[in-house]
Amino acid sequence: MNGVELYYEVAGEGDPLVLVRGSWGDHYNWVPVMKDLTRNHRVLVYDRRGHSRSDCPPGQGSRREDEDDLADLMETLGFAPAFVAGNSFGASTALVPAGRHPELFRGILAHEPPLLGVVADDPGSGPLLAETGRRLASVVDRLRAGEPLAGARQFVEEVAFGPGEWERMPDRVRETFRVNAPTFADEQGDPGWAELDLAGLSGYTGPALLTKGSESPPWSPASSAGSPARSRRRRRTPSKAPDTSRTSPTPPSTRVG
Secondary structure: OOOOOEEEEEEOOOEEEEEEOOOOOOHHHHHHHHHHHOOOEEEEEEOOOOOOOOOOOOOOOOHHHHHHHHHHHHHHOOOOOEEEEEEOHHHHHHHHHHHHOHHHEEEEEEEOOOOHHHHOOOHHHHHHHHHHHHHHHHHHHHHHOOOHHHHHHHHHHHHHOOOOHHHHOOHHHHHHHHHHHHHHHHHHOOOOOOOOOHHHHOOOOOOEEEEEEOOOOOHHHHHHHOOOOOOOEEEEEOOOOOOOOOOOOOOOEEEEO
């Protein structure tokens, strides 16, 4: 798939649904919702490039590569048109292909896409975005210094969830954060990681739902509030780290290249 092999799993029967995970995690983070979703949907989950069981190509990556992977995966596996739901960086990844390839999408749910660039010119958001940028840069510096575990913990406690949350995570989740830490640093090196082409997104005219969590870090709602003009509705939802310590179902799985 665009020069890399991507790990994916498919489960359930019904309307096609694609779930796109954000940074640090992988397909396993969707386990808590798979039982319910697969009752009425044929669900595709996968590890984005550079994450867990998918290939990690050398050199600086870009969100455009993730966007192309998503579109090509949907077409290759017969998941088009589909409903697509993404969280965080996965939500950003899902939005742009909808504008380029609207025929692939039946609907979009984007939960807290970190599109900080969309509100970069908003005077009211300036101080908050500056502080968020400083914290992200500190995390990336630590990761590039060869401290993936310390950088992952710093991200969880200073950027995403809050003090003490790292210790509350299951061991498996902490290990996934550590393993995927270098890819987060790579994503941050992409100049366009936080941008969104609103004009390009206008090519998609289908239903879209933009959500944010009532317990999320303050910078996240700030970016979501300014995100895509195509959104039809916003909903506030509780936002906690998912309980991924449950046993995963064993759907068909493979790798596609």
